[in-house]
Amino acid sequence: MSGVLALIRHFKPTHISIVGGEPLVRYRELEILLPKLADMGVEVQRVTSAVRPIPTEWGSLHHLHLVVSVDGLQPEHDKRRSPATYDRILNHIAGHQVTIHCTITRQLVHRPGYLSDFASFWSSRQEVRNISRRSSPFAKS
Numbered sequence: 001m002s003g004v005l006a007l008i009r010h011f012k013p014t015h016i017s018i019v020g021g022e023p024l025v026r027y028r029e030l031e032i033l034l035p036k037l038a039d040m041g042v043e044v045q046r047v048t049s050a051v052r053p054i055p056t057e058w059g060s061l062h063h064l065h066l067v068v069s070v071d072g073l074q075p076e077h078d079k080r081r082s083p084a085t086y087d088r089i090l091n092h093i094a095g096h097q098v099t100i101h102c103t104i105t106r107q108l109v110h111r112p113g114y115l116s117d118f119a120s121f122w123s124s125r126q127e128v129r130n131i132s133r134r135s136s137p138f139a140k141s
Helices: 002-011 023-039 056-060 074-081 086-093 106-110 114-123
Strands: 015-018 043-048 064-069 098-104 128-135
Touching: 002 023, 023 043, 064 086, 074 086, 098 106, 098 114, 106 114, 114 128
Parallel strands: 015 043, 043 064, 064 098, 098 128
Antiparallel strands: none
16 A cells, blocks of 8 residues: 555545456455545545445545446346445445446447436436446447
8 A cells, every 4th residue: 555655645546546456355454445545635536346335424525436347237246246246336335436438348338228217217216416428439330
């Protein structure tokens, strides 16, 4: 952590993203690091599958943006992302404000109305601030 903080102090970024693997596995380090980054005024995007609980204290960090990766509607997502199932996600985002991120793939655009159903489900959740997407180069039909 001291190395990360030293890099932040040196380069003075306005934004960093913590991604890759499952960052919540290292939640003890993040419980120390995230408040320090908030005190430094650094905007932090934390991307997770929400397979583990999100600490409630993180809700008070003004510069923290929680992003949850979801791969489609529940049947497809749960098959691909287990154990990070919809049930776990819904349980772990309770009390937080999150962005739902979905990579749009061929499978998602193959069925008419799929993306609309996805957007309707997540936009109806009080925990969801917004929905972001990234188009896969393989999404073309």
